[in-house]
Amino acid sequence: MEVLLLNGSPHVHGCTARALEEMKKEFAENGVEVTELRVGNSPVRGCIACHSCAKSPEHHCVFSDDVTDQVIDAAIRADGIVVGSPVYYAGPNGALTAVLDRTFYAAGRQLAFKPAASICSARRAGTTATLEAINKYFLMSNMFVVGSSYWAMVHGNTAEEVEQDKEGLQTMRNLARNMTWAMDCFSAGEGVGFDKPFVERSAQTNFIR
Numbered sequence: 001m002e003v004l005l006l007n008g009s010p011h012v013h014g015c016t017a018r019a020l021e022e023m024k025k026e027f028a029e030n031g032v033e034v035t036e037l038r039v040g041n042s043p044v045r046g047c048i049a050c051h052s053c054a055k056s057p058e059h060h061c062v063f064s065d066d067v068t069d070q071v072i073d074a075a076i077r078a079d080g081i082v083v084g085s086p087v088y089y090a091g092p093n094g095a096l097t098a099v100l101d102r103t104f105y106a107a108g109r110q111l112a113f114k115p116a117a118s119i120c121s122a123r124r125a126g127t128t129a130t131l132e133a134i135n136k137y138f139l140m141s142n143m144f145v146v147g148s149s150y151w152a153m154v155h156g157n158t159a160e161e162v163e164q165d166k167e168g169l170q171t172m173r174n175l176a177r178n179m180t181w182a183m184d185c186f187s188a189g190e191g192v193g194f195d196k197p198f199v200e201r202s203a204q205t206n207f208i209r
Contacts, residue, residue: 001184002078003035003080004075004081008085009084009121010095012038015121016120023119027179043066059110071103076107079115079183079186080117080182081116082116085130087126111143112196113196116138118138123157124155149174153171
């Protein structure tokens with residue numbers, strides 16, 4: 001099994017990284033291979049809906065100067081996906097949102113029926129709104145959102161402060177175990193002949209006609 005951990009924070013060793021590290025340790029104990037990618041702090045373009053990705057055999061974005069195409073490749077290859085973000089104004093990091101917009105616009109159909117999860121870090125509030133915003137990418141792409149023993153969040157201004165959030169780190173460990181279990185179940189189902197559901201796509205209506 002392989003899981004993609006996407007860190008939407010610009011900080012290499014920040015709070016979001018600490019939360020993902022707790023999950024990474026749990027995945028390692030369960031024999032799950034981990035691919036880690038970071039949005040980083042370089043400029044990221046937003047999606048312009050040019051449809052160039054539809055002409056790409058690899059489902060790549062026309063803008064190749066940031067991490068998005070790496071995310072697309074890793075997400076398609078992975079058995080499960082975890083996306084983490086700090087809370088910015090009660091929502092995910094803008095650069096992460098731009099990467100997710102382009103990733104799911106280009107390759108959302110290729111990610112269907114994978115288990116996925118969102119996590120976030122915050123000083124105080126805005127956490128559930130951030131999780132909801134990230135989960136919407138999964139839910140409209142026929143993916144399955146994995147839960148944990150509480151909302152998947154940690155609190156603190158620094159990674160050292162996150163260490164004090166014992167319940168938050170516990171939630172990360174439980175989420176990693178649940179993700180491992182979900183990936184194993186999906187793989188076992190395919191192994192005994194359970195095919196993925198058929199997805200209808202013929203109807204697409206606009207509200208103005």
